[in-house]
Amino acid sequence: MAAALAAIGAGLAAIGAGVGIGMIGSKAMEGIARQPEAVGDIRANLILAAALIEGAALIGMILSFLLGQ
Amino acid sequence: MRRIFFLFIAAIFCIAFNNKLVAQADTHHAITEAHSTDSSVAEHNVPEHKESPVDKIMHHIADANQFHVVTFNGQHIYFPLPCIIYNRTTGKLDAFMSTKLAHDKTYNGYHMHHDRVKPINEEEKIFDFSITKNVFSMLLGVSFLMIILFVVKNAYTRNPNKAPKGIQALIEPIISYIDDDVIKPNLPHKHNQFRPYLLSVFFFILVSNLLGLIPFFPGSANVSGNISFTLTLAAITFILTNVFGNKHYWGHIFAMPGVPKFVLLILTPVEILGMFTKPFSLMMRLFGNITAGHIVVLSLVSLIFILGDNGNSIPGALVGTGFAIPFVLFMSALELLVAFLQAFIFTLLSAIFIGMAVEDNH
Structure with missing residues (x-):
């Protein structure tokens, strides 16, 4: 039971991170298409924001990982 | 500048000695606890048919006191690592190579449980300062x-x-x-x-x-x-x-x-x-x-x-x-x-x- 709930939690964390990083990626693409010369700055901020979102998702995953045992 | 570099070197040594902070070893212990009765018997020289992939994976993820190199003809071959164990209950400091405990041997009241040094008497508490894997x-x-x-x-x-x-x-x-x-x-x-x-x-x-x-x-x-x-x-x-x-x-x-x-x-x-x-x-x-x-x-x-x-x-x-x-x-x-x-x-x-x-x- 706990393992099943933990698996659902891990999946929800993955969905959240996927939506978040997807939105960052789409906006970054639009930004690069609009201003190709700013690609360096956009990429740095893209990685930064993606890393921050991914951090929250990973905390959720690790919690479900630990609780699922 | 040099001070920061030395801080970093000091920190590397900190990592070497804060094994006790690892929650991982304990969680690993908890996971395998349920299976310990059958798998600890099957550990040596017997093909492990009953061990689940989850145990294997957790075993790999966790730290270990001996470095498993290869299993050849059902015989596990380990790279020896030094073990430095401080026994909190008896106040004794022990240092020995992990070969003394390999293949289900016991030494000075310690044995190897899932590649971690554990006291045979389960009441005893230890600090593990070993050079682990x-x-x-x-x-x-x-x-x-x-x-x-x-x-x-x-x-x-x-x-x-x-x-x-x-x-x-x-x-x-x-x-x-x-x-x-x-x-x-x-x-x-x-x-x-x-x-x-x-x-x-x-x-x-x-x-x-x-x-x-x-x-x-x-x-x-x-x-x-x-x-x-x-x-x-x-x-x-x-x-x-x-x-x-x-x-x-x-x-x-x-x-x-x-x-x-x-x-x-x-x-x-x-x-x-x-x-x-x-x-x-x-x-x-x-x-x-x-x-x-x-x-x-x-x-x-x-x-x-x-x-x-x-x-x-x-x-x-x-x-x-x-x-x-x-x-x-x-x-x-x-x-x-x-x-x-x-x-x-x-x-x-x-x-x-x-x-x-x-x-x-x-």
Whole structure:
């Protein structure tokens, strides 16, 4: 039971991170298409924001990982 | 500058000695506890038909007091590692090689349980200061890194005005990329002070990640997927941020300028919490990414044994192999990217956090 709930939690964390990083990626693409010369700055901020979102998702995953045992 | 470098070296030794902080070993213990009765009997010389892939994977993820090299004809071959055990109950300090405990032997009241040294009397509490598998891998990585970087350094000292060649051509672009794209933009005035730490942490994480990707003996330890390793690195960033933080940094935490007094009652606790969540997320990100990578690769390899019914069904094993090989190849390639990316992100975020604290004009 706990393992099943933990698996659902891990999946929800993955969905959240996927939506978040997807939105960052789409906006970054639009930004690069609009201003190709700013690609360096956009990429740095893209990685930064993606890393921050991914951090929250990973905390959720690790919690479900630990609780699922 | 040199002080920060020494802090870093000291921290490496801290990692070596804070094995007790590892929650991992205990969780691993808890997971395998349920299976301990049958698997500890089946450990030696008997093909382990009953052990589930989850146990195998957790075993790989956790730290160990002996380094399993290969199993040949049902005989486990281990690389010996020194064990340094302080017994809290009896107050005794024991130092011995792990070969004394290998293959279900006992020594001085200790035995090896799932590759960890445990007292036979379960009432006794121990501190484990051993050179474990992870510490061994880490020292190996550091010595490897030192050799490469000193060779490069000597090449520059000998021919300062020549074009880089050989290993220089590999290291120089990496250093100049990190320096130009990460360190200088985030620390425009104080980059000389923090460059040694940031470059050390980058190469240290990179080499640990890459060593973890080698699937056989000298590599394969889950070094940067160990929470005490990432905890120590994140703690150094936390200490640097707060020790070198200027009055603007503290002002923004305790009295955010331009905010009414009553809002400060809510904002200040949030900002104080923010001081800790930033290094916490650094710690969790590296730990999670590397551990998840190892688990995914091992799960895909386990497909062979799950579909092959632990060697009882050859066609199943062939189907599993057919699935596993391309997926493992793909995941390993992805992990290679992740190894670089996580080292880069740790350095980038450390540079940003330190930069926010020490730079005046933001």
